Amino acid sequence: MNRESRLRSFLATPEGTSLVSYDEVRGFIFAVAGAPELVPPSDWLPEAFNGELPEFETEEQARAILEELMDAYNAALAGGRRTIGQAPTFRKETIANLEENAAVSHWSRGFLRGYFWLQEVWDDSTPEELQEELASILVVLSFFASRRTAEAFREETAGGKTMDEIAGIMRQTFKDAMVEYIRLGKSVYADQLRRAGASAAPEAKVGRNEPCPCGSGKKYKRCCGASSN
Numbered sequence: 001m002n003r004e005s006r007l008r009s010f011l012a013t014p015e016g017t018s019l020v021s022y023d024e025v026r027g028f029i030f031a032v033a034g035a036p037e038l039v040p041p042s043d044w045l046p047e048a049f050n051g052e053l054p055e056f057e058t059e060e061q062a063r064a065i066l067e068e069l070m071d072a073y074n075a076a077l078a079g080g081r082r083t084i085g086q087a088p089t090f091r092k093e094t095i096a097n098l099e100e101n102a103a104v105s106h107w108s109r110g111f112l113r114g115y116f117w118l119q120e121v122w123d124d125s126t127p128e129e130l131q132e133e134l135a136s137i138l139v140v141l142s143f144f145a146s147r148r149t150a151e152a153f154r155e156e157t158a159g160g161k162t163m164d165e166i167a168g169i170m171r172q173t174f175k176d177a178m179v180e181y182i183r184l185g186k187s188v189y190a191d192q193l194r195r196a197g198a199s200a201a202p203e204a205k206v207g208r209n210e211p212c213p214c215g216s217g218k219k220y221k222r223c224c225g226a227s228s229n
Helices: 003-011 022-033 041-048 059-078 080-084 094-098 103-117 119-125 128-145 147-157 163-200 224-228
Strands: none
Touching: 003 022, 003 059, 022 041, 022 059, 022 103, 022 163, 041 059, 041 103, 059 080, 059 163, 080 163, 094 103, 094 163, 103 119, 103 128, 119 163, 128 147, 128 163, 147 163
């Protein structure tokens, strides 16, 4: 039995059926992996199961399942095909993916739960010029969370399109949106690190007879450096 089936099997047991579904867990992990902040596994692993790690039957089972969850997290971050490989399975009939028990519906609900858990991080970190791009990505990845969500979007922005047509567009762009979500989170996080590094860098020394860096036109020793004389 491979590691992926261990999680599925566990969540199908009487102990696991009261927890979240397999696809919801993976959607949650994907949202956390793409956030513009490194969240320790000790924080997000319990949250993946709605706040508390389940009691596993054996130590070996716990190890296999936790390794699988970490693999899903790392694969999401990898980008490209590995990121796309974390996509849920779509039903053949596109509109059927809005049904509550559809895999992508579970995934999108988990994704939304993960995003809202870290929404403050996104709000504080995302530059204004990237907020529209983030919003567009979120629409695609959350569209199948529920028919109510989909209907609300159709009423606001459909432009006469039917639900079948909109769902088809969302399905076609779903995997691209996954890649862009990870890319955007990485970009915002890297920018934060650069800014933090710049603010922490030591100030360059200025010679006493050099122009003052404040732009006054005076020599440093007669301007901002006067207090150190």
